[in-house]
Amino acid sequence: MNIQIFGRSSSFDTKKAQRYFKERRINFQYIDLNSKGMSKGELTSVLAAVGDIDKLLDPKAKGEAAALFKYLGSKEEKFVKLLDYPEIITAPVVRNGRQATVGYCPDVWKSWE
Numbered sequence: 001m002n003i004q005i006f007g008r009s010s011s012f013d014t015k016k017a018q019r020y021f022k023e024r025r026i027n028f029q030y031i032d033l034n035s036k037g038m039s040k041g042e043l044t045s046v047l048a049a050v051g052d053i054d055k056l057l058d059p060k061a062k063g064e065a066a067a068l069f070k071y072l073g074s075k076e077e078k079f080v081k082l083l084d085y086p087e088i089i090t091a092p093v094v095r096n097g098r099q100a101t102v103g104y105c106p107d108v109w110k111s112w113e
Contacts (some may be wrong), residue, residue, distance in 0.1 A: 001112060003028035007092035008037060013104040014092040020106055024113065036054075037086035043079065046093055049100035053078045056102055063086040 003021060005028050007014030021028045031038075038046070047053055053075055059064070066086040072078045082089055094101045095113045 001026060001096055003112075004031060004042075004095040005029070005092050006031045006033050006042075006089070006095070007111070008033055011091040016104050017092045020109060026113070033086045033089055033091055033093075038083070040083060042095070043083060045098060046100040046102075047079070048097060049095075049098060050102055053082070056082060056089050056093070058088055058090040059105055061089070 003026060005014065005017050005021070007017065007030065009032060018028070018030065046056070050056065057069055063085075064080060066088045069078065069081055069088060072081060090102050092102075092104070094105070094109065096109075099108075099112065100109050
């Protein structure tokens with residue numbers, strides 16, 4: 001298993017995801033969305049697993065980028081906006097190879113073990 005957790009240090013769900021994998025002694029790599037964000041390839045992989053780009057948008061996100069996101073028409077525009085403004089991505093995003101989840105999803109993670 002090659003687990004990556006994209007999250008924020010201030011996110012309660014990110015902390016719960018880290019605890020979930022620590023309790024099961026599963027190694028993971030933590031990437032802070034606010035400071036590092038996601039690469040184009042990582043975002044493409046997550047999007048392929050999740051299916052809908054709108055699922056990645058954090059409903060609690062504030063700011064101009066979050067407000068304008070819903071008015072973008074094409075998936076390409078939304079994709080670029082998520083790359084440029086990782087603070088509007090729901091945390092945590094957990095990847096296991098080509099599989100990915102958005103938010104706290106222990107039921108899905110259990111099937112990865």
